[in-house]
Amino acid sequence: MHNPNHIVPIIRKEFRQIRRDPRTMGILLFVPVFMLMMFGYALNFDVRHTPVAVLDLDRTPASRELWQQFGRTEFFDLRYWLRDQREIDRLLGTERARLAVVIPPGYGADLAAGRSPAVQFIVDGANSNAATAVLGSLEAMMQQHSLRLTAERILRRGGSRVALPLDYRPRVWFNPELKSAKFLIPGLIGFILMVVAVISTTLSIVREKERGTMEQLAVSPVTPLELVAGKTAPYVLIALLSTTMILLLGAWLFEVRVAGSLLLLYGVTLVFILAALGMGIMISTLADTQQVAFMIAVIATMLPSYILSGFVFPIRNMPLPVQLITYLVPGRYYLVCIRAIILKGAGLEAFWPQVLALCAFAAMMLGAAAVRIRMKKL
Amino acid sequence: MEEYSIQVSNLTKRFGGFTAVDGVSFNVRAGEIFGFLGANGAGKTTTIKMLCGLLASTSGTATVGGFDINRQPDRVKRAIGYMSQRFSLYEDLSVAENLTFFGGVYGLSDAGLRERREWAVAMAGLQGRERSLARELAGGMRQRLALGCAVLHRPGIVFLDEPTGGVDPVSRRRFWDLIGDLSAGGTTVFVTTHYLDEAEYCHTIMLMHAGRIAAGGSPGSLKAEHIRNPILEVESPDAIAALDAIQDQSWAKETSIFGTNLHVSVDDAAEGERLVRRTLAEHGIPAARVGRVTPTLEDVFIQVIEGKSEAGSQTKVGA
Structure with a gap:
């Protein structure tokens, strides 16, 4: 039934039209690069260089030693040395400082006397993510400082070399510098492919309906399935090119860098693209104008791929009903596969259930689209 | 070759409770220009869509090129060419690229395609503009290019659905010359139009009204059959007042506005002319000219449709 002599002219025509249409070209080339920049640079969960204000009411070598700790790490920047408690309100309120350290008078003396002086830390909690990160760094720093002080105290009392009871040596795998870009970029490939593949195929099909050329093709010997195969094939290729571009950038x-097998990466990506194309074709059977098609495509891809796929927000932290919905989002499965391949260098054995789910999703979408097309709903 | 290219028998299409095409039967002879006339919503486009396999019929049968439209739609599609009133070309492709694409879709060989593409470019008068994008062409050129695309694969039958809409008169005339050439070359041309002057070019005319065939035949036989009385054309600066004055007279069989003039159907031409002049003078309406005219298809159309409406046999309104 599929006469390749029918499909080839359609593919050729589609490529010509893509080349001539600056809008489509823009969507296909500019959007992936733009998103990569946005998510790579702007969407940054790493909390570094938090501005710190210090109110040292003690002014002893011991208090100085405490606040100087903040100058020794990239997580904090010492910016302000205050004289007055009220200045803290102003600095935190205007977000010029996000952490204030208040060392009470008598801190040095208390320390020397073996008491535990209280030190106040005020954290700007408006951005809860950032505040959590600040608290984490702060706590680690202060614990270390406490340990050091304890050790000094023991030494001063005539103790010999002090060994700490626990030797804490953390080692982070797969993303040792804990950069959020490393976590985001594999997910970004899924996000971009979904959005670009669905929108471009939907628009290319609905455009033919809108301009009346679909009717012209309907009276030709081309079958609807041949038409759809011919029209979507170029977008499969372009989506694979987009993938390559994002990987290189x-x-x-x-x-x-891709730690695992490139072949596996492209294989899984191809299945994912087919699922996206199926969705695109489905949407194009629902809409008669490019405007409506675009709206439906954006709603069906953008939000689910951004929020429900595990791209940015971990699925395990979502409420159970929302977690159930995520099983309908193909990006969910794809992201597990692609993160495993790119970051961990894992093989198929690590994520075959996700690959199966992806295959099932693609088969279902393409099957449903084929049924709709056979019912002449195109 | 079969005598008839298209045979339609009792073809009906219902959309819900609305009957768009109501038991239509007719035959189209091979190689003739078959004009399918009627107002918007009369059922013309629905009929064409059924004959092209775009729409399934509710009941009735038809064969196109010898193939049953409901049982062999794929064979029908290979036998026909189709051009819609929207000149469905790819506006972002060039003249040559449009022709190449449609040639490819119909499975033309490379050599065949090259030959037909040259033929179509010459036919459309687009030599030297092969590389222009379709959107850059004037209406008449696009129309001829669309025709070229529709007949590139040498179909035995070509359906043209209001092919001359929105095109200037010179281009329309030229387009009908092309239709004549196609017919002379043996292609059956099935064309719908609502320009009644164009219908004069057709060998056979079928007039559709409210989903049914209201009249049919050659332009000459239609006029002979429906226009038995002479028709007078009355030219007056105040045609509306003239219409009001004349249409109540018992001797005026049929009165209608025709452009800016008035057409009056009477029993006898000389006597009628005298009566018209007298009536207008009585009402103080100046008459520039009164004279007998050859009836046109528009006269036939008005006669047939008004006859139908007055008889009350057809009260459906097309959508």
């Missing part, structure tokens, strides 16, 4: 700008 990701390696160049963000040092995200």
Whole structure:
């Protein structure tokens, strides 16, 4: 039934039209690069260089030693030395400082006397994510400082070398510098592919309906399935090109290199693209104008791929009903696969259930689209 | 070759409770220009869509090129060419690229395609503009290019659905010359139009009204059959007042506005002319000219449709 002599002219025509249409070209080339920049640079969960204000009411070598700790790490920047408690309100209120350290008078003396002086830390909690990160760094720093002080105290009392009871040596795998870009870029590939593949196929099909050329093709010997195959094939190729582009840019700008098999990566990506195309074709059977098609495509891809796929927000933290919905989002499965391949270098054995789910999703979408097309709903 | 290219028998299409095409039967002879006339909503486009396999019929049968439209739609599609009133070309492709694409879709060989593409470019008068994008062409050129695309694969039958809409008169005339050439070359041309002057070019005319065939035949036989009385054309600066004055007279069989003039159907031409002049003078309406005219298809159309409406046999309104 599928006469390749029918499909080839359609593919050729589609490529010509893509080349001539600056809008489509823009969507296909500019959007992936733009998103990569946005998510790679702007969406940054890493909390570094938090501005710190210090109110040292003690002014002893011991208090100085405490606040100087903040100058020794990239997580904090010492910016302000205050004289008055009221200045803290002003600095935190205007977000010029996000952490204030208040060392009470008598801190040095208390320490020397073996008492435990209280030190106050005021954290700007408006951005809860950032505040959590600040608290984490702060706590680690202060614990270390306490340990050091304890050790000094023991030494001064005539103790010999002090061994700490626990030797804490953390080692982070897969993303040792804990850069959020490394976590985001594999997910970004899924996000971009979904949005670009669905929108471009939907628009290319609905455009033919809108301009009346669909009717012209309907009276030709081309079958609807041949038509759809011919029209979507170019977008499969372009989506694979987009993937390559993001991988190259990701390696160049963000040092995200593929640790695993490229073949596996492209294989899984192809299945994912087919699922996206199926969705695109389905949407094009529902809409008669490009405007409506675009709206439906954006709603069906953008939000689910952003929020429900595990791209940015971990699925395990979502409420159970929302977690159930995520099983309907193909990005969910794809992201597990692609993160495993790119970051961990894992093989198929690590994520075959996700690959199966993805295959099932693609088969269902393409099957449903084929049924709709056979019912002449195109 | 079969005598008839298209045979339609009792073809009906219902959309819900609305009957768009109501038991239509007719035959189209091979190689003729078959004009399918009627107002918007009369059922013309629905009929064409059924004959092209775009729409399934509710009941009735038809064969196109010898193939049953409901059982062999794929064979029908290979036998026909189709051009819609929207000149459905790819506006972002060039003249040559449009022709190449449609040639490819119909499975033309490379050599065949090259030959037909040259033929179509010459036919459409687009030599030297092969590389222009379709959107850059004037209406008449796009119309001829669309025709070229529709007949590139040498179909035995070509359906043209209001092919001359929105095109200037010179281009329309030229387009009908092309239709004549196609017919002379043996292609059956099935064309719908609502320009009644164009219908004069057709060998056979079928007039559709409210989903049914209201009249049919050659332009000459239609006029002979429906226009038995002479028709007078009355030219007056105040045609509306003239219409009001004349249409109540018992001797005026049929009165209608025709452009800016008035057409009056009477029993006898000389006597009628005298009566018209007298009536207008009585009402103080100046008459520039009164004279007998050859009836046109528009006269036939008005006669047939008004006859139908007055008889009350057809009260459906097309959508």
